[in-house]
Amino acid sequence: MTRFSASPHPLLGRRALLKAIVAGAGVAAVPGLAACGSDGGGAATDAVSFGNNQSDQVPKDAITAVLKAFEGESGLKVAINTKQHEQYQEQINNYLQGKPDDVLSWFAGYRMRFFAEKGLTGDLSEVWSKVSGGYEPALKEASTASDGKQYLIPFVQYPWGVFYRKSVWRQRGYEQPKTLDELVALSTRMQADGLVPIAFAQKQGWPGMGTFDQLNFRINGYRFHVDLMAGKEDWQGPKVREVFDTWKRLLPFHQENALGREWQEAAQALQQGKAGMYLLGSFVAQQFKGPDLDDLDFFPYPEINPEHGQDTVEAPIDGFMMSRKPGNPEGARKLLEYLSTPAAQLAYLKADPSQIPTSSKADTSGYTPLQKKSAQVIKDAAHVTQFLDRDTDPRFASDAATNGLNAFLQNPDDLDSILKGMADQAKTIFSE
Known part of the structure; x- marks a missing residue:
């Protein structure tokens, strides 16, 4: 494991994998795929x-x-x-x-x-x-x-967005936030109402990448996001630091103990009306059935920097x-x-x-309301990204990025050493 990780799940496999690749190992130990x-x-x-x-x-x-x-x-x-x-x-x-x-x-x-x-x-x-x-x-x-x-x-x-239950929001009188300040105000109100504002899970290693991506291209724009993923920008620079500082502001509204929770469990908190929002891909709908599915809706992540607005959507293929x-x-x-x-x-x-x-x-006449909205959100976007672990070198994604994000969630005050570690690994990986 790298210097970042203090939890045993789920990176041991990734770390061992990287060593195996370097050693030129085969697949004998991977019966399920071989x-x-x-x-x-x-x-x-x-x-x-x-x-x-x-x-x-x-x-x-x-x-x-x-x-x-x-x-x-x-x-x-x-x-x-x-x-x-x-x-x-x-x-x-x-x-x-x-x-x-x-x-x-x-x-x-x-x-x-x-x-x-x-x-x-x-x-x-x-x-x-x-x-x-x-x-x-x-x-x-x-x-x-x-x-x-x-x-x-x-x-x-499928697009990523902020998902919520329409019935819960109607009952509480909530409105979709258009800006970061409005998101913070809504989250504060949800806490006062006894809800977890933002359902969150990170046991599987990748969900937090979605939050990083949304904040990064909302703050710094699509081009910076692409260049950062390609190793052309500095992970220790002020733009990346602003992403984490903004996330730090939002962390008190996230569901606690995320490193011990899988995304499906976080989705259940939303489904049960215990959480007010959940940032995830539209596949979250797999956890909703019947009337609950009809009650599910979403909106693109709110604007942070007016220069970039909501022009970018994460929509993996x-x-x-x-x-x-x-x-x-x-x-x-x-x-x-x-x-x-x-x-x-x-x-x-x-x-x-x-x-x-x-x-x-494809015939769209049979689309559900959620599918119609998903298609429209993707169509309206000026830029479409895949996802952090799909848009960058897999060695960086599965090691430095995952461990760095996990370390940040465990100790957000240790940002200097976390970013240095990520930057050092990025330099090594992208200079090869």
Whole structure:
């Protein structure tokens, strides 16, 4: 562990992973991700293996339904290899270097390019030549590496925002805050009303990255955010310090003991009316059913710096890659082409309506109010980001960033040493 971490969860796996990468380790110790793939690039068979990171029950059932539909249409069988979501992300480097599945879940943007440029995933330009008419140019750009080739098929997308229960807000007379001062005033009022103002969880290591991102691009703007993620800005500089100072002002309104809580538990505090707000992706809706889901709403994070307003939205794109040597290359391409279709994406969203399809040809008439708002928020944004751990070098995200954020949450007064540690690691990683 680095100098930052005082808690054993969840970084030991990430730290061990980085050492394994340096040592050139394989995947023998990762049975959940190593079981189904092939490195032969051989002749087509009647089966395609599929690496799945959707381990929570709702999205797991949703993607299973999609793959069953593909089986019915194609005559191919799909062997689904599901791994717990955080473990999947921690182990993907070794997974891709071993015998990965033919088709595998991953993310657009920097994280996709990182593996493509290391030659660890397959070129999907042939598939894109058939499906590009169903995607907006920005989605193709997010799926393209520096060599100009595409390595990902986008599937679904979801915005981050501040979620709340409409009935609770009506009962209390709350109104959406437009500025940081209004957010602080609303949070203060919620505390007086006996609510936790902001539900919060950090046991899984990544949720706090969303808060950092919102504050960073609201304070410093989209370009600074992108450059910081690329190692072109100083983590010890005044702009980053202002982000943490602003977060420190908001910490008293956050749900306590976040390092011991998973995001689903924080979502339950919102669902039960014990918390007034929750900053998360729209997948939070997976924790709401029936009338509770209809009661869920959100708004983009409030303005902090008028120069940037609310011009940037975090809206990660989830999709699928192909291994560099699939056991069934023809079947893998058929599956990826199918996953690009409106039918496949809408079939998924029928079971998991917390997100929106990436296909521009998808029928939106059946959208829920939450999906309609999600689509509009993304459409209205001048800039769209992926997410901290998708927009930066994975070594920085899984080590320096996660440990630094956890250390800040444990001891926000130790900011000097935390930022120095993050800056030192950024210099090392981004100078390589």
